[in-house]
Amino acid sequence: MLTKQVMLTSAMTLACALGLGVYMQSSGLGRLVEGAGETEMAPAELTGEPEQENLRLEKIALTSVPAAAPLETAESRRNQPSSAAECQMTVAAEAVAQAMVTFSVDAPCRANEPLTVHHSGMSFTVSLDSAGHYAAQLPALTRTAVFIAESASGPGAVAVAEVSDFGAVEHVVVQWSGNSGFELHAREFGAAYGSAGHVWHGATAGTSAGRIIRLGDENLLAPRIAEIYSVPASVSGQSGSVALTAEAEVTGSNCGRDVFAQALQLRAGRLSTRDLVMAMPDCEAQGSFLVLNNLLEDLKIAAN
Missing domain, CATH: 2.60.40.10 (Immunoglobulins)
Incomplete structure (x- = not known):
């Protein structure tokens, strides 16, 4: 025979179970299934009833579409390539x-x-x-x-x-990365600095046998820069040597740190490279120049 305490406990258990069943069913997450003398939970998809929360979640997911729409405006579509x-x-x-x-x-x-x-x-x-x-x-x-x-x-x-006339012109390259302050200088046939035969990227064009061009944009972040000296392998009425030097100006961008450069030069039809790592003086030496005589080999020019 059931005591009052057992009956009270059973009634409270049943009330809690029924309350949980109502909450679970109203939330769409599950329902109560009775069988074999015990109460257990079953997933909502077994009931065959619509999953209202899932439908609402799909609607919520769709609301994110208008937020992305401004990224593809009519103007941007016009600017996109057609193929x-x-x-x-x-x-x-x-x-x-x-x-x-x-x-x-x-x-x-x-x-x-x-x-x-x-x-x-x-x-x-x-x-x-x-x-x-x-x-x-x-x-x-x-x-x-x-x-x-x-x-x-x-x-x-x-x-x-x-290139059909390859070999008719001597090309010498000095290249570096960033604002290292390098310059390529050529002094043709014994010319002094500042004379007509002194060739560098700031020299007046047309006053010498060869020329120097600078490739690369120094305004970019860590750009690669190359300077190339080009001169005919034989010059009309002139013969002799061209003294080549790489020079580096001490600036606020390179003072007190290591700078790197590379030289490319043709020798007997073969392209060789030479790398340079140099410690720049302290910033008190700004405005002075370091002259590197051994990075490049002088050229021999024959008369034609």
Whole structure:
């Protein structure tokens, strides 16, 4: 015979179970199933009833779509290319006189992006213009000149040019990264500094046998810069040597730290490289120059 205490406990247990069943059923998470003398929970999907909470969750998920819509406006859709071909980078290389190559890049989807150009160990960084275009005349360091263009936002491209007069011109390259303060200087046939035969990137054009061009944009972050001295292997009515030096000005950007440079030079038809690591003086020496006489070998020019 049941005592009052047992009956009271059973009644409270039943009330709690019924209360839990009402809460679970109203929340859509489950219901009570009675069977085999015990009470157990079953998932809501077994009831065949709609899962109202799941439907509300789907609606909540859909509300995130309008938030992303401003990212693709009508104007942005108009600016998007109409085909994948318009996003491809294309390059072209054509040999011209004096062992030079006219090199061009077109990448309409990469306007104003940094572009790095590689050729036989030489590399420099520039910016594409607002139309995604770049063009320049570059020295050919090999007879079959291979040029590689790359940007950070997509695959690069390759162009090749056959240079028929390769060997008729001497090319010497000094390159570095960042604001290292390097300059390439050539003094032709015994010329003194500041005279007509002193060639550097700030010299007046047309007053010497050779010329120096600078490739790369110093306004970019950690750019690659290259300076190239080009001179005919034989000069009409003149013969002798060209003294080559790399010089580094001590500036506020490089004082008191190590700077790195690399020289590329043709010797007997083979391109060789020489690396340089140099500790710059303290900042009290700003404005002075360090002259590196051993980084490059002087050129021998024959008369024709």
